[in-house]
Amino acid sequence: xxxxxxxxxxxxxxxxxxxxxxxxxxxxxxxxxxxxxxxxxxxxxxxxxxxxxxxxxxxxxxxxxxxxxxxxxxxxxxxxxxxxxxxxxxxxxxxxxxxxxxxxxxxxxxxxxxxxxxxxxxxxxxxxxxxxxxxxxxxxxxxxxxxxxxxxxxxxxxxxxxxxxxxxxxxxxxxxxxxxxxxxxxxxxxxxxxxxxxxxxxxxxxxxxxxxxxxxxxxxxxxxxxxxxxxxxxxxxxxxxxxxxxxxxxxxxxxxxxxxxxxxxxxxxxxxxxxxxxxxxxxxxxxxxxxxxxxxxxxxxxxxxxxxxxxxxxxxxxxxxxxxxxxxxxxxxxxxxxxxxxxxxxxxxxxxxxxxxxxxxxxxxxxxxxxxxxxxxxxxxxxxxxxxxx
Numbered sequence: 001x002x003x004x005x006x007x008x009x010x011x012x013x014x015x016x017x018x019x020x021x022x023x024x025x026x027x028x029x030x031x032x033x034x035x036x037x038x039x040x041x042x043x044x045x046x047x048x049x050x051x052x053x054x055x056x057x058x059x060x061x062x063x064x065x066x067x068x069x070x071x072x073x074x075x076x077x078x079x080x081x082x083x084x085x086x087x088x089x090x091x092x093x094x095x096x097x098x099x100x101x102x103x104x105x106x107x108x109x110x111x112x113x114x115x116x117x118x119x120x121x122x123x124x125x126x127x128x129x130x131x132x133x134x135x136x137x138x139x140x141x142x143x144x145x146x147x148x149x150x151x152x153x154x155x156x157x158x159x160x161x162x163x164x165x166x167x168x169x170x171x172x173x174x175x176x177x178x179x180x181x182x183x184x185x186x187x188x189x190x191x192x193x194x195x196x197x198x199x200x201x202x203x204x205x206x207x208x209x210x211x212x213x214x215x216x217x218x219x220x221x222x223x224x225x226x227x228x229x230x231x232x233x234x235x236x237x238x239x240x241x242x243x244x245x246x247x248x249x250x251x252x253x254x255x256x257x258x259x260x261x262x263x264x265x266x267x268x269x270x271x272x273x274x275x276x277x278x279x280x281x282x283x284x285x286x287x288x289x290x291x292x293x294x295x296x297x298x299x300x301x302x303x304x305x306x307x308x309x310x311x312x313x314x315x316x317x318x319x320x321x322x323x324x325x326x327x328x329x330x331x332x333x334x335x336x337x338x339x340x341x342x343x344x345x346x347x348x349x350x351x352x353x354x355x356x357x358x359x360x361x362x363x364x365x366x367x368x369x370x371x372x373x374x375x376x377x378x379x380x381x382x383x384x385x386x387x388x389x390x
Contacts, residue, residue, distance in 0.1 A: 001026055003309060004090060004103055006080045006245075007111030008032035009039065010295045011276030013061070014302030015109045020070045022310040028072050029103060033079035033095060036133040037061060042295055044136045045159065048143070049166025058133065083108070083249035085269055107271055107309050110246060110259065111302065114239035114277035114293050123215030127154070127233040130163055139234070143170060148231030151175070152220050154212050156183030158325045160236035161195075164204050165328055167234075175205040175228045177212055177220075186323075186334040190353075198330040239293050241278040254280040256291050263315045265305040273308065275301035284318030285337055286345070292321045 003019060005012045008030050016030050030037075038061040046052045063074040077095040084091070089102045116129040128142070129135055142148070149172060153164045156178030164174050176183070176199065182192040183199070183206070199206060207222060214221040220230045241258040252268035254260040258280035265273045276298035280289040297319055307314045322335035342349040 001106045001309075002104065003028050003107045003109065004105035005030045005109040005111065006090070007113055007276065008037035008074055008076070009041065009111070009113060009276075009298075011113075011298035011302040011305075012109065012111035013038045013066075014299045015111065015273075015275060015306045016066075016072050016074075016302075017070050018303040018306035019309060020072065022306060022312070024071075028070075029105075030066075030072055030074045031078045031080050031090075031092060031103075032074065032076045034132055034134060035076055037063060037066065037074055037076060039133050041132065044130055044133070045162040045166045047136050048130065048139050048163070049169040051166065051169065055133075055136075058136075080245060083245060083272075085249055085272070088271060105271070107273065109302075109305050109309075110267070110272065110274040110278065111276045111298070112242035112245065112278045114241050116235060117237045117240050118235060119212070119237070121212065121214060123217075126215050126217075127235045129235050130159065131239070142232065146231065149173060150229040151232040151234065152177060152212075152228050152230040153234045153236060154178075154220075155236035155238065156180065156208075157185070157236060157238065158323060160234075161199070161325060161327050163234050163236055164199070165202070165326075167232075168202055168204060172232070173205075173229075174203070175207060175230075177207045177210065177222065177228075179209070179211045181209045183208075184325075184332065184334075186321075186338055187332065188339045191332075195327060195330065195332060198328050202328050239277065241291065243278055246274065246278070254289050256280050256289050258289075258291050260289075263317075264308040265301055265314075265316065266308065273305040275305050282316075282318040284320050285347075287318065290319070290321070292319050294321065294323060296322075 003026060005016050012030060016028050019026055019028060036059060040058045043052050043058050047055055047058055063076055066072045066074045079093045079095055080090045081093045082091040089104045091100055091102055093100045116131050118124060128139055130139060151167045151172045152175045153160050154177045156176060161183060164176050167174050183195055196206060211223040212220055213223050215233055219227045220233060221227055243253055243259055246259050247253055252260040259267060259274040259278050261267055261274050261279050265275055267274050277293040281292045283290045304314045304316050320336045324333040339351050
């Protein structure tokens with residue numbers, strides 16, 4: 001049996017390495033259109049900020065190390081541009097030279113990921129994204145060569161906040177623009193003020209309830225007419241599933257715009273599986289489809305697809321969408337539905353607000369550690385739990 005895998009980051013590499021453990025004799029070929037494989041994309045903002053100074057710590061494997069350890073045929077700068085389902089072959093384009101060739105498969109696993117959303121706005125070509133190691137390299141090179149002083153981050157989600165924090169650590173004056181009235185949409189309104197306060201305490205200028213309309217040579221223009229100084233513009237508006245090849249091949253695309261799969265990660269073609277950010281998941285609370293672009297989910301799906309290919313009984317349960325983010329000295333975690341979503345859906349629930357300490361009461365953290373700035377935040381620590389009542 002020959003398995004071809006498209007995409008060599010979280011979901012794709014989890015599928016490849018798990019399948020090798022299950023079947024030492026399988027032929028496994030992995031295609032990656034970028035230059036890097038099996039890297040920790042969650043750490044990219046922290047490399048930009050210098051927290052993870054050694055770029056090598058983000059690169060968990062190389063094609064050579066994967067061949068040596070797992071006997072995988074990993075081909076980088078090789079983009080799968082088409083699938084011929086009738087013949088069970090993929091067409092591969094070499095990124096460097098543009099040449100094309102075909103590769104046959106018995107089973108195909110699609111893990112193309114998701115692409116950053118880039119709006120069609122005047123001057124948007126000056127804006128940067130942070131999704132891959134190549135993006136991080138470009139951004140760190142710009143910071144070193146041009147030494148920008150003012151940055152605008154567009155988007156108040158997880159990546160936007162991590163990017164804003166790390167640009168602050170690099171000494172830039174950072175403005176954050178968010179269309180919503182708050183950052184971190186999964187948080188209920190009463191939870192957000194602590195996050196806003198933490199950002200402002202570290203010098204991040206928040207511009208909420210407005211949108212980016214134009215990127216100028218040294219500034220950006222907002223929908224309300226304001227101009228913000230911007231030597232550097234980073235877009236973190238969100239991502240869209242990469243489904244072009246799957247759609248062209250006639251695979252079913254779900255209502256959320258991702259590849260439709262069953263609970264064994266099989267697509268509408270019995271020979272093709274799909275995993276990761278390009279795939280629609282099932283929400284555990286509503287059983288409806290959802291897009292959850294998280295690495296832990298992609299890794300789980302990759303392993304399940306390998307199990308299914310190897311003939312093991314598998315079934316992926318619904319996802320809660322658990323995520324945790326550090327914002328300077330504050331940690332924020334979310335899982336499942338928040339109170340505002342439960343209320344909007346008419347679901348019965350109970351909300352519990354607690355204000356716990358993060359350490360034993362007898363341990364005077366502020367006196368022992370000397371980090372007095374944590375004292376006020378410990379006393380105001382707040383957790384909201386919204387639980388669906390059956």
